[in-house]
Amino acid sequence: MLIRGTFVQCPKLGELVILSDWLAAVDDSGYITHFENAESSTSLELQHVQTALILPLGTFLLPPFNDLHLHAPQFLYQGTGLDLPLLEWLHQYAFKAEEKLDRDPVLARTVYRRLGQRLVKAGTGAVSLFGTLKGDTNMILAEEMQSTGIRAYVGKVSMDISSRPSYIEASSSAAVDAARAFGEKLEQTYSVTSQSRPSFVHPVITPRFVPTCSDELLHGLGALSAEKGWRIQSHMAESSDQVEWVRKERGEDDIHIFKKHNLLTSRTIQAHCTFISSSSSSSSKPFVDLHALGTAIAHCPLSNIYFSASRAFPLREALEAQTKIGLGTDIAGGYSLDVMSAMRMAVAVSRIREGERVRTVSPDHGKSLAIDWKESLFLATLGGAQALGIDSGIFRVGAPFDAQQIRLFDPRSGIGAGALDFFELEMIFTKVHEESYEKPDLTEEMIEKWWCVGDERNREAVWVQGVKIFG
Template identity: 55%
Template sequence: MPSSNLFVGTFVHTTHLGHLEVLHDHIVAVDELGFIEDVCVADSLTGASYLARPEATITSLPQGSFLLPTFCDLHLHAPQYLYLGTGLHLPLMEWLNAYAFKAEEQLDQDPNGLARMVYTRLAERLIRAGTGAALLFGTIKEETNLILADAFQNAGLRGFIGKLSMDKSTRPSYVEASTESSLTSAASFIHRCEGLTAHLPKHQQLVEPVITPRFVPTCTDELLSGLGQLSADLNVKVQSHLAEARDQVDWVKSERGVDDIEVFDRSNLLTSRTIQAHCTFLDSPSLDRLKFAGTAVAHCPLSNVYFSSLPFPLREALDIGVGVGLGSDVAGGYTVDISTAMRQAVITSRIRDSARKEATRQPSHGASSSETGSLAIDWKEALYLATKGGAEALGLKTGQFVRGAPFDAQQINLVDPKSGKGLGQLDFFGTVDRVTIEFLEKWWCLGDPSNRSAVWIQGKKVL
């Protein structure tokens, strides 16, 4: 009989958008490879048989604690962690020139020193924030991105690593030499990144390469078309920025004569393998276009406040079935903690809904969301975006506790298991006999890293 790691206690997950499930007094059995073998009620014949296994390792969750799937961050600029929380007063294109390009070039000039330090600390910080998988923009230099992949693999963290492709730049010293060299480097990076973990069993391969045209202003049509072909030939994911900010949108329109969604589409980069960040300037037909293509959106509500004059039409995208997850957008967003993105997503959606009601003078008192056509999302929907929504966008089976899924989980303690007192901002209440919806909402609003005591990725404890 194979050995199992048995987790006994309360489990919380979102099985689908808007539906939160709390599994009290359950067992999640995890096999030797880190996959969920079974989920069952502890006080059942099946549960008893698991608990009777002499070789089983049992982890019993303390009272007032629960396991939650790890978060997914769908949009993070890894080298920009170097200057987190800097220069957010500037418009996007000016900010890129003043800070982003310089920082990325700085890491490319010192990959084994500065870059390795920044990326190692970033991986550690993400794990402490409960993130189990991140989709990352890197720099233009292959070696620096291989160090990023290595840092995430060594930390036991899932990393989707994007070597930037950009054959145009407003910074002459930070650009690839030609379209041909950019395409050659992208293909080379894909093979070298895959080679980093080729010696490991499939379930231990935590990093993979992602084709990453920075955005339309830094890529010629020839480069974009070549990257689209490369993605199709090698079946590799694609990430970029789409319709993010007014200055960027106007730049593309004046230079190419069409919107950037058209440029991506004609380059075969708007596919089911693609995740596009922001999308704040997309109208309804454009959202339909994403739905038809199977392209997912990395919703970054915090950075949108700083760099976009429009919010992302989240409710409309969800209602037509566009895949959406959340992104921190470091360093356009000033924190790697996806909890901030969850809260900001709800805040932004409520502001949108209130503005619409004021504009139309539509009565809201006593009316249901279906009657008012509410644009708001609630905290349960935001939790879905942070976990299962992000996992689906990345093609992962994580994000919920079901048989066959990788065991990617974080332990949340509402109270200190030793003293019984509330932890962090939850210190205003004591004993928690049962994890209720009310307590979960309190944690969602007020929780911080002090409430997180452990993180597992693919069954391995990394925090």
């Protein structure tokens, strides 16, 4: 496949690159084999042999979004039940919803099928999913994610204490055995050699969080991950009530508990980490430690607002420590499945933090705590890919062709797509015939407008490793 047009990407934090009129060649395995200006000699040779798909004016390709933290069964009640503190909310809403899907496989398949459809429509190319306790229900989740073609890390939740009496595993050893059985079954079912198309579904070890996992269970899951090389996901330092519960019941912070059980590794994503620095004399030290361990953080700003309202995640400090960070929607602790919402909220929360810093410290003292829209776009694309350990999030030779196609305006009229309005551009199109005017290049301002007010109406296609999964 050859595809010619404008490519947009964030190769590093805060940097936006617009590559106008470039050509990507994608082989039969879905990897980029050529990526240069469309008028280079090699590009012209390729186009002489094969016809390129030419993107219309007003359209660009961007790497798809990566959602690092989403509770798949909680999609059942997305957008409701956000009125309680975290630990009460879990018992009142989350555990009940998860148990309901474990009892009803037909409902589970319906929920997970629609979840997959909504994810790709929202431009999500990879997602790390919390499932439920029951292995069979999680296999349904894996099946539906495989059918969408999305990159999905599916986690059978493990927990042996402090849950509903009817929604808990019998013992720590039973929980470890169940996690092993699920992971091995998923790998056997979706091994590359058994598939007509590549499988992007993988198991991820998922201790829910310290309050619901005994030390014995955490130790067993850490050993299982080391044995199998499977990824790990959990929650850490999410809310003040959770942090205080762990200190009271276990006598130390959950970062130390996870670390001693070998659950903070280069394969780990920990969601939230909002209160991770509250017990340290240096606010950046825990992030430096996570950077050294290679552990990534899923920043979920919307659920941060609901469940950690007394404290915002120290995003700038974590970035300064070079911790791997991406974004998560945290359905249903967050009510929006769209990573674009997470990007916007991440910027908004950081600006509030900067305002507080200026008021309480000094406008001229210290680095700004605010991030901008380009930094958030990096977190949603390449930053998230790096946290997941996948070679995606950027267009380059050797990388899989993962992309989403975004339309900003109609190439015939200059009228913006969806909610976008480009009034000056419309005037150009109405005054001059299309054949006689110089076609306008996409600008940062145009992309920023899409970032701020764009929605699903602007998304025309999504590819994962060369396969179009939407559009």
